[in-house]
Amino acid sequence: MRPLDPLRSIKVKLGVVIVTAVVTAFVVNEIGFRLDYTFKVRVVVAIALSLVMVQLMASGMTSPLREMAAAARAMARGDYTRRVRATSRDEVGELARAFNRMATELAAVDRQRRDLVANASHELRTPITALQALLENLVDGVEQPNPHTLRVALAQTERLGQLVGQLLDLSLLESGGARVEPQPVALRGFVEQALHEVELAGRDVRLTADVQPVDLAVTADPARLHQVLANLLDNASRHSPPGGVVAVQARPHADGVRLSVSDDGPGIPAAERDRVFERFSRLDGGRAVREGGAGLGLAIAREVVELHGGALRAEDNTPSGCRMVVDLPVRSR
Ligand SMILES: Nc1ncnc2c1ncn2[C@@H]1O[C@H](COP(=O)(O)OP(=O)(O)OP(=O)(O)O)[C@@H](O)[C@H]1O
Ligand SMILES: [Mg+2]
The missing domain is CATH 3.30.565.10 (Histidine kinase-like ATPase, C-terminal domain)
Known part of the structure; x- marks a missing residue:
């Protein structure tokens, strides 16, 4: 139960918690006084009941912060699946929602990065495999180093060079490091x-x-x-x-x-x-x-x-x- 979730401001929430605690203490003191309890008993009971009220009212005010800390630790380990419960409408709730959006975006970026590495490796492997097979044949004497085989080897090397050049160019452009001279x-x-x-x-x-x-x-x-x-x-x-x-x-x-x-x-x-x-x-x-x-x-x-x-x-x-x-x-x- 999070009774203060509908309130929009953390300041108002704190005000409500303080007022509730003070009123509880006051009421307990008043009743104790009428029932002739000693001052000591009245103070102890008032403090205990006020603390219970604070606990009840403020529940859920700080838990999103703890959840966020735990989720941030999980993210540092590469786990982007954690989300924070963001039901409150105050600044902490806003922060929790922004945190959840960030987690979703980071997960997408992470997925793209993995895809990129997988795709790039796959693309590079194709010409390397062809080139390796050709060179093995030449070394084993299965094929002779004639102009045709050398041209095939050159074509695969050119493809590798072009691919690496394109990848470098793309990363330069995406990082904003490319210079344009208009x-x-x-x-x-x-x-x-x-x-x-x-x-x-x-x-x-x-x-x-x-x-x-x-x-x-x-x-x-x-x-x-x-x-x-x-x-x-x-x-x-x-x-x-x-x-x-x-x-x-x-x-x-x-x-x-x-x-x-x-x-x-x-x-x-x-x-x-x-x-x-x-x-x-x-x-x-x-x-x-x-x-x-x-x-x-x-x-x-x-x-x-x-x-x-x-x-x-x-x-x-x-x-x-x-x-x-x-x-x-x-x-x-
Ligand atoms: N004019 C076009 N007509 C039909 N399909 C196209 C045309 N231009 C691009 N495409 C499609 O879009 C894809 C991506 O094009 P892109 O230029 O990025 O790559 P590519 O030409 O396959 O390789 P690269 O340009 O890196 O050598 C192509 O593989 C093709 O399927
Ligand atoms: Mg093209």
């Missing part, structure tokens, strides 16, 4: 250069650029913005059907610029549109793994865009496919 970027030349690089990769897609007005510019870190566009173009051309169209469009929008990359591939189902921006998320597991994607590209792109004060999202392309939209403020943060 400068005016003329979008027309910038987009054409990025498309040219995709052409050199030799994918069977048709690339189009539409930047209007022709002198449209944005203030951004050119290397970082290129990283975003290259990633979106890589995804779009990878998911396009043979001969499909990948279109880049840039237009003024609100008080900034809207840059979009559209393709006519399978698109991303509405329910998955948030998930694709999470680390290691791949919708088309088998194919993406074969083609070397770890599912980090969009997570990095979103971090970079947000670092510029912008937003990146996926939507439907008409009539079919996926459209990635980057909104950037003219002047980045």
Whole structure:
């Protein structure tokens, strides 16, 4: 039983407890006096009854604090499942509710950290296993060190390097340690250069650029913005059907610029549109793994865009496919 739970302030609760104790002592003294008890007896009985009243009234006032201390000790040991009973409406109750919210959030962060370690280890192990098998074959003489086997080994090493680079970049961006050096970027030349690089990769897609007005510019870190566009173009051309169209469009929008990359591939189902921006998320597991994607590209792109004060999202392309939209403020943060 917690009789004072409905009261909203700890000061009022303390007042009620003190008044109850004083009134109890006074009443006991009065009755004892009328019944001719000695002063000593009256004092002892008054103190005892006042203490009982305090115990009854104040029960539950401090127990959330003790529960919180115990839960905090459990958290320090890595157990985030404990919650505190937060029924009172005063400051302690408020603290207990905030504590419970914190415990829930910490549990989620802890789960994400474990997932991240598991995913990263899994992704790293795949090329390492392939490389190890190849090297064992070479050492045992099962295979000869010819240009083909060496190229396979080099490809696996490059994949490892790329993966480690992406992970480091992501942790740098997430920790807020990434430096952005914004400068005016003329979008027309910038987009054409990025498309040219995709052409050199030799994918069977048709690339189009539409930047209007022709002198449209944005203030951004050119290397970082290129990283975003290259990633979106890589995804779009990878998911396009043979001969499909990948279109880049840039237009003024609100008080900034809207840059979009559209393709006519399978698109991303509405329910998955948030998930694709999470680390290691791949919708088309088998194919993406074969083609070397770890599912980090969009997570990095979103971090970079947000670092510029912008937003990146996926939507439907008409009539079919996926459209990635980057909104950037003219002047980045
Ligand atoms: N244009 C697109 N069309 C359809 N699905 C897409 C498109 N872009 C991304 N996706 C889906 O989102 C997932 C995550 O994309 P992301 O760029 O983060 O990773 P990735 O391309 O698989 O690997 P990485 O970019 O790290 O090499 C992809 O695996 C794919 O399933
Ligand atoms: Mg990608």
